[in-house]
Amino acid sequence: MTLTYDIVGGDFTRAGHPSSEVKKVLKQLGIDARTIKSIVIALYEAEVNVVAHAYRGKATIMIDDTKITMLLEDEGPGIPDINLAMQEGYSTASKEVRDMGFGAGMGLPNIKKNTDELLIESEVGKGTTVKMVNFFK
Amino acid sequence: MSGLPKYHALKIDEAKCIGCTHCMKSCPTEAIRVINGKAVIDHERCVDCGYCHRSCPTNAFYIEQDDIQKIRNFKYRVVLFPSVMIGQFPEKISENQIYSSLLKIGFTHVFEIEQPIKLLINSIKEYLAAQDTPKPVISTFCPSVVRLIQNRYPALTENLLLRKAPHDLAAHYAIERLKKEGAGEDEIGLFYVTPCSAKIASVKSPVGEKESIVDGVINMNELYNRVMKIIEEGGPEEDTSSQRENLTRDGVLWSLTRGEACHFGSRSMAVDGMHNVIRFLERLEDDQVHGIDFLEMRACDQSCAGGILLTGNRFMTVERLERRAKRYPAAQSINKNQIRVDTAVLQKKLIIERINPKPVYIFGSDRTRAMDKMNKVQRIICFLPGIDCGACGAPNCHALAEDMVNGKAKMSDCVFLQQMWEDEGKIQTGKAYRNLEKKWGIDRFKADCNKRGRRNEGF
Ligand code: SF4
Ligand code: SF4
Numbered sequence: 001m002t003l004t005y006d007i008v009g010g011d012f013t014r015a016g017h018p019s020s021e022v023k024k025v026l027k028q029l030g031i032d033a034r035t036i037k038s039i040v041i042a043l044y045e046a047e048v049n050v051v052a053h054a055y056r057g058k059a060t061i062m063i064d065d066t067k068i069t070m071l072l073e074d075e076g077p078g079i080p081d082i083n084l085a086m087q088e089g090y091s092t093a094s095k096e097v098r099d100m101g102f103g104a105g106m107g108l109p110n111i112k113k114n115t116d117e118l119l120i121e122s123e124v125g126k127g128t129t130v131k132m133v134n135f136f137k
Numbered sequence: 138m139s140g141l142p143k144y145h146a147l148k149i150d151e152a153k154c155i156g157c158t159h160c161m162k163s164c165p166t167e168a169i170r171v172i173n174g175k176a177v178i179d180h181e182r183c184v185d186c187g188y189c190h191r192s193c194p195t196n197a198f199y200i201e202q203d204d205i206q207k208i209r210n211f212k213y214r215v216v217l218f219p220s221v222m223i224g225q226f227p228e229k230i231s232e233n234q235i236y237s238s239l240l241k242i243g244f245t246h247v248f249e250i251e252q253p254i255k256l257l258i259n260s261i262k263e264y265l266a267a268q269d270t271p272k273p274v275i276s277t278f279c280p281s282v283v284r285l286i287q288n289r290y291p292a293l294t295e296n297l298l299l300r301k302a303p304h305d306l307a308a309h310y311a312i313e314r315l316k317k318e319g320a321g322e323d324e325i326g327l328f329y330v331t332p333c334s335a336k337i338a339s340v341k342s343p344v345g346e347k348e349s350i351v352d353g354v355i356n357m358n359e360l361y362n363r364v365m366k367i368i369e370e371g372g373p374e375e376d377t378s379s380q381r382e383n384l385t386r387d388g389v390l391w392s393l394t395r396g397e398a399c400h401f402g403s404r405s406m407a408v409d410g411m412h413n414v415i416r417f418l419e420r421l422e423d424d425q426v427h428g429i430d431f432l433e434m435r436a437c438d439q440s441c442a443g444g445i446l447l448t449g450n451r452f453m454t455v456e457r458l459e460r461r462a463k464r465y466p467a468a469q470s471i472n473k474n475q476i477r478v479d480t481a482v483l484q485k486k487l488i489i490e491r492i493n494p495k496p497v498y499i500f501g502s503d504r505t506r507a508m509d510k511m512n513k514v515q516r517i518i519c520f521l522p523g524i525d526c527g528a529c530g531a532p533n534c535h536a537l538a539e540d541m542v543n544g545k546a547k548m549s550d551c552v553f554l555q556q557m558w559e560d561e562g563k564i565q566t567g568k569a570y571r572n573l574e575k576k577w578g579i580d581r582f583k584a585d586c587n588k589r590g591r592r593n594e595g596f
Contacts (some may be wrong), residue, residue: 001512020419029507030499033292040423054260065508 174578210324230247251388291494332444402430
């Protein structure tokens with residue numbers, strides 16, 4: 001099963017829509033609560049990253065019997081140094097974004113904590129692709 | 138811990154139901170379908186919030202109660218009612234008039250249930266202080282919210298407060314006090330006056346309990362009528378203040394919004410109204426709420442002042458209760474001598490066992506099959522028009538798709554699909570029309586100028 005969502009850069013008011021939809025589906029599938037929580041947190045953080053940094057993006061969620069694969073592709077400035085971005089507290093978010101309570105530099109580390117597989121590819125000036133996989137118990 | 142079988146007091150009178158979809162659309166748990174022109178409640182999903190009852194233009198919903206004559210079977214006849222009941226009466230009517238009328242009806246003891254509320258406050262504080270208590274603690278006061286969490290937010294059941302509600306406190310308190318006065322336990326009849334269908338369900342089949350301690354349930358609107366009649370006929374007004382000696386300001390306010398929350402934790406929140414509760418639980422489940430110790434959640438807007446069995450305006454009820462509360466002392470000022478029974482015995486009774494989740498929205502326990510159903514839902518959705526009209530008998534297109542994969546509905550239930558099929562010559566007009574009649578009842582579409590459900594009805 002595949003679900004797709006468009007993400008608009010800069011629109012924090014709508015952040016969280018894909019993760020709550022995905023949550024509904026996973027609950028109906030009877031996936032255990034802890035796994036769902038991790039997935040929702042990771043997806044939400046990844047989505048907020050797109051909203052905070054990119055111009056626009058797309059989330060593609062694929063669910064099968066054993067796992068969920070979440071692909072977030074955005075058009076944006078890209079990440080120059082992914083290793084640096086993975087460090088807790090590191091953030092390039094603008095002051096406005098931080099004032100809204102986002103962009104504390106916990107995004108990527110938090111995603112890493114909550115996913116089984118994480119792959120980030122980025123090209124400066126073009127955009128970033130984040131692929132996350134979580135396996136069901 | 139499963140407790141007694143799930144009891145529902147809320148019923149639909151088929152003779153009055155016109156199958157109009159109002160209730161189905163207002164149900165926050167998608168528990169109602171219209172089948173053969175009549176609304177039907179799925180009792181697994183229903184959480185007894187009463188939103189359907191409120192939205193019904195023909196008063197087809199009713200709430201089962203016990204016959205008040207049942208009190209005659211007991212020597213000691215105790216009426217237990219929440220303070221909120223007093224708030225409905227016009228201000229010119231005194232507490233003494235109301236209490237005296239209840240005695241005249243045949244009760245021997247009149248107890249407002251929120252006393253001695255201090256015991257419950259202390260017990261909840263103790264629960265909150267324990268090291269291993271998962272935060273935020275969610276109050277178990279409103280039975281609708283508890284059921285909602287069991288059904289739909291299974292992971293949050295561990296946050297549910299493991300303490301009883303005031304009606305249990307009062308029931309045990311009444312028993313202990315009467316026993317002290319020499320009553321035998323069999324001679325005592327406890328009758329609970331309920332503000333809503335949810336409390337009935339929780340009294341008759343308490344969550345986390347093995348049996349109900351109450352002997353009967355009386356609907357608050359019924360008792361309101363009886364009391365009003367006695368008062369209007371110039372009924373008695375005796376001094377009944379001795380029956381309220383443990384009533385406090387905090388007790389009077391307990392069932393109103395923030396009535397509980399104001400006592401607990403360094404950070405607490407109160408959420409009222411089912412839709413607000415749902416939205417907040419979603420956030421909580423997503424781990425987006427931090428640092429809150431205690432969460433009070435009530436299904437009704439303005440909490441129990443908005444209960445479906447109350448009479449009058451909920452905001453006026455709140456205002457009257459707030460004024461009444463000012464005349465009473467604070468909960469903590471009540472001392473042991475006043476309580477008159479061994480408080481340790483009561484304290485012990487306030488504890489309930491862990492409350493188990495009962496997820497009802499999952500597509501079965503086999504994941505491959507669930508996945509299969511999910512895929513089917515997604516495919517069906519592509520064909521449905523997304524108008525969410527309810528003419529199929531389900532609250533929205535998505536719910537219809539789910540019913541289909543669960544074998545409870547078919548494609549032709551969608552009136553728009555049928556129409557399209559007719560246009561494409563895939564189904565005969567006569568057959569399509571009969572399908573509609575099957576869903577909505579024969580004669581449903583005949584001209585009838587007295588038809589119920591016309592504009593402005595139900596408002
Ligand atoms: S009581 Fe509430 S949950 Fe039950 S059918 Fe009515 S609206 Fe739905
Ligand atoms: S808020 Fe009070 S009246 Fe309303 S459903 Fe809950 S317990 Fe009943």
